[in-house]
Amino acid sequence: MGDEGVALVELAGVSKAYGGVRAVRAVDFTVRAGEVHALLGENGAGKSTLMKVLSGEVAAEQGTIRIAGEAVRFARPADAQRAGVAMIHQELDLVPALSVAENVFLGREPHARGVLDRRRMVAETRQLLARTGVGFDAATPVELLRTGERQLVTIAKALSLDARILIMDEPTSALSPHEVTRLFAVIDQLRRDGVAVVYISHRMEEIGRVADRATVLRNGEVVAEFDARELTAAQAAEAMVGRPVHLMFHAETRATVTEDVLEVADLVVRPRAGRREPAGISLRVGAGEIVGVAGLLGSGRTELLETLYGAGPKGARSGTVRLRGKDFRPRSPRAALRAGVAYVPEDRRVSGLALEHSVLANTVLSIVDKLTRFGLVPAARERGKARETAGRLGVKLTSLADPVGALSGGNQQKVVLGRALLTEPALLLLDEPTRGVDVGAKAEIYRILGEIARTGVGVLLASSEPAELVGVCDRVVVLRGGRSVHELDTALAGEAELLAASMGDVR
Numbered sequence: 001m002g003d004e005g006v007a008l009v010e011l012a013g014v015s016k017a018y019g020g021v022r023a024v025r026a027v028d029f030t031v032r033a034g035e036v037h038a039l040l041g042e043n044g045a046g047k048s049t050l051m052k053v054l055s056g057e058v059a060a061e062q063g064t065i066r067i068a069g070e071a072v073r074f075a076r077p078a079d080a081q082r083a084g085v086a087m088i089h090q091e092l093d094l095v096p097a098l099s100v101a102e103n104v105f106l107g108r109e110p111h112a113r114g115v116l117d118r119r120r121m122v123a124e125t126r127q128l129l130a131r132t133g134v135g136f137d138a139a140t141p142v143e144l145l146r147t148g149e150r151q152l153v154t155i156a157k158a159l160s161l162d163a164r165i166l167i168m169d170e171p172t173s174a175l176s177p178h179e180v181t182r183l184f185a186v187i188d189q190l191r192r193d194g195v196a197v198v199y200i201s202h203r204m205e206e207i208g209r210v211a212d213r214a215t216v217l218r219n220g221e222v223v224a225e226f227d228a229r230e231l232t233a234a235q236a237a238e239a240m241v242g243r244p245v246h247l248m249f250h251a252e253t254r255a256t257v258t259e260d261v262l263e264v265a266d267l268v269v270r271p272r273a274g275r276r277e278p279a280g281i282s283l284r285v286g287a288g289e290i291v292g293v294a295g296l297l298g299s300g301r302t303e304l305l306e307t308l309y310g311a312g313p314k315g316a317r318s319g320t321v322r323l324r325g326k327d328f329r330p331r332s333p334r335a336a337l338r339a340g341v342a343y344v345p346e347d348r349r350v351s352g353l354a355l356e357h358s359v360l361a362n363t364v365l366s367i368v369d370k371l372t373r374f375g376l377v378p379a380a381r382e383r384g385k386a387r388e389t390a391g392r393l394g395v396k397l398t399s400l401a402d403p404v405g406a407l408s409g410g411n412q413q414k415v416v417l418g419r420a421l422l423t424e425p426a427l428l429l430l431d432e433p434t435r436g437v438d439v440g441a442k443a444e445i446y447r448i449l450g451e452i453a454r455t456g457v458g459v460l461l462a463s464s465e466p467a468e469l470v471g472v473c474d475r476v477v478v479l480r481g482g483r484s485v486h487e488l489d490t491a492l493a494g495e496a497e498l499l500a501a502s503m504g505d506v507r
């Protein structure tokens with residue numbers, strides 16, 4: 001059980017502002033050796049900023065850091081790493097063109113007699129991957145991996161540093177329940193080894209399972225501390241938001257389907273090298289229906305949505321897709337958008353947002369064509385639409401002119417969703433739409449999805465959270481190895497059945 005009770009990390013009076021935004025204010029925060037300490041808070045509460053101070057990426061204006069009782073100053077991440085601090089970032093910071101092994105050892109590649117020891121690098125990476133139960137190889141280029149797989153790579157990378165303080169900023173946001181279980185086993189081992197773990201997550205059900213203590217931030221300040229084992233989701237949410245929150249969501253009225261918006265039959269996409277692609281997917285989405293897509297990593301969820309959005313692999317494809325009764329083969333996202341299909345991608349960094357551009361520009365990007373009058377986009381209309389969307393989704397920002405990159409992770413996700421809604425689609429494709437979104441905003445997004453469906457839009461929702469699929473969807477289609485293998489009616493089946501079907505254990 002390590003040195004239990006000893007404060008390995010002590011942050012005292014830490015403050016950090018970005019321009020006029022006070023992201024973190026006078027925060028005291030301690031983590032003991034052998035403790036998993038959850039850090040909770042709404043989107044923009046200051047969690048990532050506080051942890052970037054501890055990992056040497058952001059310089060605090062005020063406050064002190066002590067590691068094992070000794071005052072330290074971190075001018076850069078390398079300083080923190082030397083002191084034993086490693087951080088798994090919320091936004092995955094991998095180099096796509098490099099292999100998994102190269103990413104894991106980036107900047108500290110092993111050498112033997114002056115030359116790069118590639119063999120050792122690959123061998124050690126394989127061991128690390130085995131620890132997290134990963135199914136892909138160390139030599140795979142990261143660009144061929146899906147978001148959840150990339151998340152596992154960043155975890156392996158942090159583990160390889162042998163840190164005594166490990167910060168995990170939303171490590172499970174793209175993982176399915178099966179992968180989460182494996183990660184928790186790794187975390188339990190770290191705890192036994194006496195590592196201090198800071199665990200940030202918006203998945204409330206994880207906190208009691210994995211954490212010992214929980215600290216809640218609100219508007220940059222510590223507002224509560226709990227024994228994590230006894231903390232209920234409702235208590236946590238109330239501390240985060242500052243008032244009681246209704247966490248329950250359920251489709252109030254079930255859709256009475258009059259026509260199909262989308263019909264997919266035996267959809268097969270030509271495989272890209274080394275990857276499995278959807279093979280034999282059949283499903284339908286009626287007008288006003290929310291249909292879920294479930295499945296483990298690599299089951300074909302994302303490939304399916306990308307294909308429907310004209311962003312899938314080019315080339316031969318078999319099977320049929322019909323949109324509002326007509327044959328549908330979009331050649332590009334632009335063509336799909338014009339046909340009435342909107343898409344919220346899984347990884348907002350890769351395909352979602354232009355981070356250096358303003359919230360305004362990112363929000364209205366999708367509807368510039370529609371807003372244009374006589375070749376000009378009226379600025380007032382543009383601002384009006386963007387402000388309305390940001391307000392509706394509760395995006396926390398100072399100005400629409402802020403670059404999207406300055407928003408917290410969850411708030412970036414809301415911008416992506418808002419932009420898709422603005423196109424007024426007939427079919428809305430969502431891949432992990434609440435990834436990194438806080439509890440209050442999640443409930444709001446579910447409410448909005450219900451509202452949109454009631455206007456006759458068909459919604460196809462891919463998610464790795466069984467509770468979300470069962471709570472929000474009318475039906476859930478389960479994919480395995482690129483095939484649709486099962487369909488559940490959520491009025492009759494629950495999370496347990498869904499999990500069993502995803503794992504291939506259908507009774």
Ligand SMILES: Nc1ncnc2c1ncn2[C@@H]1O[C@H](COP(=O)(O)OP(=O)(O)OP(=O)(O)O)[C@@H](O)[C@H]1O
Nearest residue numbers: 018023043044045046047048049406407408409410
């Ligand atoms: N690089 C930056 N430039 C300007 N403002 C920033 C920057 N990074 C964060 N902020 C602001 O600081 C505040 C805290 O952001 P932070 O990313 O720490 O929130 P968070 O608690 O991690 O939220 P989330 O759950 O959405 O990840 C927010 O208001 C955010 O807009």
Ligand SMILES: [Mg+2]
Nearest residue numbers: 048090408409
């Ligand atoms: Mg964050």
